[in-house]
Amino acid sequence: MSTVGGEIFSVVRTDSQTLARCGILRTAHGIVHTPAFMPVGTQATIKGLLPHLVEGTGTEIILSNTYHLLLRPKPETVAALGGLHRFMGWHKPILTDSGGFQVFSLAQLTRIEERGAVFRSHLDGSLVELTPERAIEVQELLGSDIAMVLDHVVALPNERSVIEDAMERSLRWAERCQKAHQRKDQWLFGIVQGGLEPDLRLRCVEELVQMGFDGYAIGGLSVGEPPAEMYRILDVVAPSLPAERPRYLMGVGRPIDLLEAIARGVDLFDCVMPTRNGRNAMAFTEAGPLRMRNACHERDPRPMDPTCPCLACTFSRGYIRHLFMAREMLGPILVSLHNIAFYQRLLRQARAAIEAGSFGDFLEEKRATWSRTTM
Ligand SMILES: CNc1nc2cc3c(=O)[nH]c(N)nc3c(CCO)c2[nH]1
Numbered sequence: 001m002s003t004v005g006g007e008i009f010s011v012v013r014t015d016s017q018t019l020a021r022c023g024i025l026r027t028a029h030g031i032v033h034t035p036a037f038m039p040v041g042t043q044a045t046i047k048g049l050l051p052h053l054v055e056g057t058g059t060e061i062i063l064s065n066t067y068h069l070l071l072r073p074k075p076e077t078v079a080a081l082g083g084l085h086r087f088m089g090w091h092k093p094i095l096t097d098s099g100g101f102q103v104f105s106l107a108q109l110t111r112i113e114e115r116g117a118v119f120r121s122h123l124d125g126s127l128v129e130l131t132p133e134r135a136i137e138v139q140e141l142l143g144s145d146i147a148m149v150l151d152h153v154v155a156l157p158n159e160r161s162v163i164e165d166a167m168e169r170s171l172r173w174a175e176r177c178q179k180a181h182q183r184k185d186q187w188l189f190g191i192v193q194g195g196l197e198p199d200l201r202l203r204c205v206e207e208l209v210q211m212g213f214d215g216y217a218i219g220g221l222s223v224g225e226p227p228a229e230m231y232r233i234l235d236v237v238a239p240s241l242p243a244e245r246p247r248y249l250m251g252v253g254r255p256i257d258l259l260e261a262i263a264r265g266v267d268l269f270d271c272v273m274p275t276r277n278g279r280n281a282m283a284f285t286e287a288g289p290l291r292m293r294n295a296c297h298e299r300d301p302r303p304m305d306p307t308c309p310c311l312a313c314t315f316s317r318g319y320i321r322h323l324f325m326a327r328e329m330l331g332p333i334l335v336s337l338h339n340i341a342f343y344q345r346l347l348r349q350a351r352a353a354i355e356a357g358s359f360g361d362f363l364e365e366k367r368a369t370w371s372r373t374t375m
């Protein structure tokens, strides 16, 4: 348990129609209003965006990755340069993931042993070992406000025995992470595994809560399973987690997925979609997604989203299409910025709906509006 000033998390309002709630998450670098969305800054940068631009979208917390920074520039280098906040000039909260997902999704020839994950770096093929103890040491060197335990993530669909084995190893690793964790100004979150098996998920929740973490993440989802399957697991897992601790759904998701998860009591999200899609000229708007290379935008003087307050929406669609057709750097920068602003505005609207006790109506309205698009 960390001792950052005051309580970790307070629920300030619960919706009257769903399990959605508004909360305040307190960290060493300030507070986060939940439900909150974390843009992904994998290599100590939200790709293409200076910190003050990210702040301007209303972002209060970002995610960075142990796996990538372990390989380059190495955590000892980041620590020597003052830690991750000073290194990247972001002075609000930072959550670091442990690498559990990347050793499964990015690394080559990963071998999972009881001791830890052994893999070849995707950068130079060198052999790397990531143990629970090293994952904690790295996150303490980086100085993030929230650290994640090292977990064993498996692909879905999978054999129940494979899922059970990985879930049990993740529990043993979580305990080792807890024992290794020293920094009192850094929260430590556990991660619930167990695939799409409700009984394995609930057993994992029970054991993690027994160990006692500052917050709880729901892992092992958004790994290719149908959305309905994810929602079914959330129905079981989210309400079973302690109400007075933050609940973080890892790697999610599309705008509609965020709202469906918020309705089930989830407080925190991270996803590469707004920035990755932005770099690929796909802009989220209230009326549905826009593909900015599309010829229809060539002479369109309107902003991407006339209701959007962001800097990118002071330019015309014609200009943004030109930037992508000319392969100018500013294209991906502007649409990434806009997409993060879109997600943060959606969460502001969600928090307001919860405060008004009508999040259920808000969700229904978005389900109807977006059912005709791929949001
Ligand atoms: C894009 N989908 C996704 N599913 C995830 C699932 C996990 C998970 O189970 N464990 C850990 N440590 N990280 C995860 C991450 C990376 C964070 O975005 C995920 N990302």
Ligand SMILES: [Zn+2]
Binding pocket: 304, 305, 308, 309, 310, 311, 312, 313, 338, 339, 341
């Ligand atoms: Zn905009």
